[in-house]
Amino acid sequence: MIQDIYPSRLNNAYVHCEIEAEDYLLAFNKEGKILVGTDPVRLFPLGKDITSGRQVYIFSLDDKRFFLSLDNIEKPLEGYDFYSIRDARDRFSGKEVFAIFTAYHLWKWYSDNIYCGKCAQKLEHSTTERALKCPKCGNIIYPRINPAVIVGVTNGDRLLLTKYRTGYGHNALVAGFTEIGETLEETVAREVMEETGLKVKNIRYYKSQPWGMALDILTGFYCDVDGDDTIHMDEGELKYAEWVKREDIELQPNNLSLTNEMMKMFKQGKQSFSE
Ligand SMILES: [Zn+2]
Numbered sequence: 001m002i003q004d005i006y007p008s009r010l011n012n013a014y015v016h017c018e019i020e021a022e023d024y025l026l027a028f029n030k031e032g033k034i035l036v037g038t039d040p041v042r043l044f045p046l047g048k049d050i051t052s053g054r055q056v057y058i059f060s061l062d063d064k065r066f067f068l069s070l071d072n073i074e075k076p077l078e079g080y081d082f083y084s085i086r087d088a089r090d091r092f093s094g095k096e097v098f099a100i101f102t103a104y105h106l107w108k109w110y111s112d113n114i115y116c117g118k119c120a121q122k123l124e125h126s127t128t129e130r131a132l133k134c135p136k137c138g139n140i141i142y143p144r145i146n147p148a149v150i151v152g153v154t155n156g157d158r159l160l161l162t163k164y165r166t167g168y169g170h171n172a173l174v175a176g177f178t179e180i181g182e183t184l185e186e187t188v189a190r191e192v193m194e195e196t197g198l199k200v201k202n203i204r205y206y207k208s209q210p211w212g213m214a215l216d217i218l219t220g221f222y223c224d225v226d227g228d229d230t231i232h233m234d235e236g237e238l239k240y241a242e243w244v245k246r247e248d249i250e251l252q253p254n255n256l257s258l259t260n261e262m263m264k265m266f267k268q269g270k271q272s273f274s275e
Pocket of ligand 1: 116117118119120121134135136137138139
């Protein structure tokens, strides 16, 4: 999965520090495309490549420090070009993709929070934690992470696969965001009912995954169909929802997503109907 970069490690502890010449500088344009090298050896610009503007430290990957440009860059530097996060996912692999997704999540949060939502004053950066502070009314804004669920619904030796109506074209599982006032398990039951009309039981947690591209923390659950297994698909959201036998499950083209790992675990017989 995208976060499985062992023996490398992403250290996201907040540190107040200034960029130096050999630190990486991740920069986005206003559409959220990231500046990366057209020559794969020079992946990201360095601190010395961009000498003006404001930067903030975001994380370290092993012994390399990464900073985020707080100014959107609109013209690519020589030897670099802008790539959408989806393009970057297909172009790179391993820890670089995780760094790009995580930087995107932070860029989106910083760029969505320029002014105080209570009093419209310009926000300032805390120097002690990852937070923005309003100098006028004291409002503090912490990074926003959206909780969501990924659901593997099992039915004997079959798994419920879906395809979204728009966007990602490969096989997926039922998924959705948690609403205010519900538990993750309640999100699982509600999303499966909304998307496919099925009741579920034996909801069991599997793993989680930070998914910066969609500003999410994904939580994966397996569960079993409860009673009638007739699918009533929500055609506004999905274009495909079917029970698929283990051996017929077609996996996604790469191993980045929790969804793919959950499909793979079921395909390999490592997860099964709990009855
Ligand atoms: Zn304020």
